[in-house]
Amino acid sequence: MTVALARVVEDQQSLREIAVQLFNDLAQATSDGVGITRECFAEGENYAIELFRATAEAHGLHTSFDTVANLIISLPGDDGSKSALYLGSHADSVPQGGNFDGAAGIIAALLCLIRLRREGLRPPTPVRGICLRAEESAFYGRANIGSRALFGLLSAEDLDAKCRGKGRTLRAAMESTGIPVERIAARERLFDPAAASGYLELHIEQGPVMVARNLATAIVTGIRGNIRHRKITCRGEAGHSGAIPRWLRKDAVFALSDLIMRLDEHWRVLLERGLDLVVTTGIVGTHPEEHALSRIPGEVDFSFEVRSQSHDTLEAFYELFRSECRAVAAQRGVTFEFDHRVYTEPARMDEGMIRRLVNAAARVGAPAELVPSGAGHDAAVFANEGVRSGMIFVRNANGSHNPAEAMEIDDFMKGVELMYAVVSEEL
Numbered sequence: 001m002t003v004a005l006a007r008v009v010e011d012q013q014s015l016r017e018i019a020v021q022l023f024n025d026l027a028q029a030t031s032d033g034v035g036i037t038r039e040c041f042a043e044g045e046n047y048a049i050e051l052f053r054a055t056a057e058a059h060g061l062h063t064s065f066d067t068v069a070n071l072i073i074s075l076p077g078d079d080g081s082k083s084a085l086y087l088g089s090h091a092d093s094v095p096q097g098g099n100f101d102g103a104a105g106i107i108a109a110l111l112c113l114i115r116l117r118r119e120g121l122r123p124p125t126p127v128r129g130i131c132l133r134a135e136e137s138a139f140y141g142r143a144n145i146g147s148r149a150l151f152g153l154l155s156a157e158d159l160d161a162k163c164r165g166k167g168r169t170l171r172a173a174m175e176s177t178g179i180p181v182e183r184i185a186a187r188e189r190l191f192d193p194a195a196a197s198g199y200l201e202l203h204i205e206q207g208p209v210m211v212a213r214n215l216a217t218a219i220v221t222g223i224r225g226n227i228r229h230r231k232i233t234c235r236g237e238a239g240h241s242g243a244i245p246r247w248l249r250k251d252a253v254f255a256l257s258d259l260i261m262r263l264d265e266h267w268r269v270l271l272e273r274g275l276d277l278v279v280t281t282g283i284v285g286t287h288p289e290e291h292a293l294s295r296i297p298g299e300v301d302f303s304f305e306v307r308s309q310s311h312d313t314l315e316a317f318y319e320l321f322r323s324e325c326r327a328v329a330a331q332r333g334v335t336f337e338f339d340h341r342v343y344t345e346p347a348r349m350d351e352g353m354i355r356r357l358v359n360a361a362a363r364v365g366a367p368a369e370l371v372p373s374g375a376g377h378d379a380a381v382f383a384n385e386g387v388r389s390g391m392i393f394v395r396n397a398n399g400s401h402n403p404a405e406a407m408e409i410d411d412f413m414k415g416v417e418l419m420y421a422v423v424s425e426e427l
């Protein structure tokens with residue numbers, strides 16, 4: 001796939017028209033017949049990045065690539081020597097995903113830069129766009145590859161991971177894009193946090209809150225981290241469902257249900273205290289080869305996930321979870337066996353950046369509602385590496401990571417307006 005920018009770019013083309021054209025172009029070129037697939041370090045993502053590069057150049061902006069093949073877009077005259085405010089998001093998508101996850105943030109950045117160039121404005125702090133690669137974990141099991149690689153945060157295990165568990169390795173995929181993988185394997189820090197005065201990301205909301213609260217845009221307070229177990233086994237004792245009285249049963253499913261109801265009650269109480277918390281058991285299963293209508297289940301496997309913006313809340317809830325497991329085990333005669341615990345650090349958005357966004361919202365008449373992000377984003381990586389980070393959410397219906405993602409262009413343009421108000425505040 002090659003990008004054909006046959007159209008004559010006119011400076012009269014409105015920002016909105018440019019956005020619509022880019023979204024349409026992406027939808028057409030990266031459709032998989034069901035949804036959108038922009039595989040990282042492969043055809044779909046390469047197409048998106050080339051489209052953004054060609055569009056930026058056509059509008060008089062300068063482009064280059066960093067060591068991880070992320071696209072950098074800058075204004076003419078920016079020689080890259082000064083620390084900049086980076087506007088960015090990711091160019092990839094999940095398989096059979098939606099058209100707006102990631103792309104919206106890059107197109108927003110592009111529009112802000114085009115507007116600065118058109119108006120001949122040179123902010124005292126340079127503004128640069130960054131189109132990151134490989135944010136989604138769907139292909140290589142690791143999220144935020146493009147941003148993590150910049151900070152030396154990819155392990156040898158990450159680089160050896162195979163695409164969807166069976167394809168080429170991440171290492172081979174990166175090499176195919178011309179990335180010097182040995183520098184990433186050596187965990188070199190390729191991005192100096194001091195070279196960024198901030199990182200601002202516009203993204204569609206991936207939950208239902210903004211639709212429910214009728215908010216076109218919102219300001220993100222933080223990005224939830226999580227503690228997870230992919231597989232926990234609750235072991236009781238199998239038996240005849242008719243022959244064993246209640247007091248002699250060690251029913252693994254009843255024990256797990258008891259555990260889940262206890263966790264739900266703790267969750268409810270902690271929410272009333274104002275804590276940020278979501279709890280999920282997304283996988284539950286007895287074994288098909290042995291389960292039966294008339295058999296007391298001797299074993300059930302389940303997953304556990306708690307998410308919060310607060311590290312302390314995560315750890316406190318995890319402790320509660322483990323102590324309730326012990327209590328249920330004692331009362332119901334079962335045991336719990338845990339696989340390894342995976343921790344992903346939460347990230348707070350920078351207070352100063354939140355203030356700038358709130359003030360900018362007041363100037364453009366946008367709502368200044370603060371919402372947490374339940375999903376992970378590259379902004380979390382930048383924030384945890386010491387870059388002052390902020391995020392703008394744009395309303396989106398039908399959730400995300402599915403073909404039905406639906407963002408209204410009016411809402412998107414309000415988000416761009418808010419981003420531009422932050423970018424241009426120093427002028």
Ligand SMILES: [Zn+2]
Binds near residue numbers: 101135203
């Ligand atoms: Zn995303």
